[in-house]
Amino acid sequence: MATPLERLARVNVRATRKYSEEAVLDGRPIQGVFESAYGGDSFGALGMDNSVPTFTVLSEDVSEDDRRQSIRVRGVDYLVTALEPDGAGDTVLRLERA
Numbered sequence: 001m002a003t004p005l006e007r008l009a010r011v012n013v014r015a016t017r018k019y020s021e022e023a024v025l026d027g028r029p030i031q032g033v034f035e036s037a038y039g040g041d042s043f044g045a046l047g048m049d050n051s052v053p054t055f056t057v058l059s060e061d062v063s064e065d066d067r068r069q070s071i072r073v074r075g076v077d078y079l080v081t082a083l084e085p086d087g088a089g090d091t092v093l094r095l096e097r098a
Helices: 004-019
Strands: 021-025 028-043 046-058 070-073 076-085 090-097
Touching: 004 028, 004 046, 046 070, 070 090
Parallel strands: none
Antiparallel strands: 021 028, 021 070, 028 046, 046 090, 070 076, 076 090
């Protein structure tokens, strides 16, 4: 019988495949879910608005070598600034516009 974590990993794989789109990471195609959420930062009285783009992929499709690599999503070039595995089979790539 599968553990709860193994069942969650299987659900993640199915969801990623169903809702994903293709991007190109360091010259190779990769499937994932793109989000560009609003983010706001404040520095004392100053405020800054920006987007916080991410691309969530299956952990098996990326490695630490992909940090600082280029990725093209929806025709826009980004740089992978961080990889954040969730422990359940997905990794969130934090992106910065190139």
